[in-house]
């Protein structure tokens with residue numbers, strides 16, 4: 662279980678705290694969804710969980726133990742909102758091989774099949790892929806690392822409906838093997854995906870139930 666307790670995040674460059682007394686508990690088994698308006702602090706929340714930033718107050722625990730930012734960088738795989746800005750490889754194959762001394766081609770084929778990219782050319786530049794394919798590639802890179810926590814920042818933003826649907830179909834099986842957290846400003850795109858939903862507002866997460874609609 663991942664637990665965030667009384668988290669406050671107030672970077673010096675921000676006039677007010679972005680997150681203020683936030684509590685959140687996430688468990689394996691179903692994708693978790695945090696929805697919020699643009700600017701509500703969703704990406705900041707992921708940065709904290711992923712260890713790219715540290716809270717000013719509060720604790721982030723994994724399996725009951727307090728974590729450092731460095732430990733969380735190891736535990737988490739973060740798929741950014743605009744993955745194309747973070748590609749390093751000159752080709753799809755190079756992107757997948759970064760950080761792996763030996764990576765058998767069967768493993769590459771398996772992970773590409775897992776994210777629905779079976780058969781794509783490994784020689785092409787990641788930038789040549791469509792938006793939906795780039796997100797899948799970024800996801801494949803993280804799956805190869807095999808982190809116990811997977812964080813997806815706005816995975817459906819800018820994708821058309823058919824591509825969104827394909828991407829959503831990936832999420833449920835993934836969440837059975839690892840803790841999966843999605844943040845989004847368009848929760849309606851994830852309808853029916855999960856009962857584990859929160860709304861991020863005024864620096865805190867409010868748990869949503871079936872009967873309380875999301876106004877994000």
Ligand SMILES: Nc1ncnc2c1ncn2[C@@H]1O[C@H](COP(=O)(O)OP(=O)(O)OP(=O)(O)O)[C@@H](O)[C@H]1O
Pocket residue numbers: 672673674675676679697698699700701702703704705706846
């Ligand atoms: N390091 C920082 N210093 C100052 N302000 C920041 C910093 N990081 C984020 N902010 C501000 O905090 C607010 C929350 O930002 P954040 O990117 O976390 O929101 P978001 O919900 O992910 O927004 P979006 O959906 O538009 O990406 C914004 O107003 C942003 O400008």
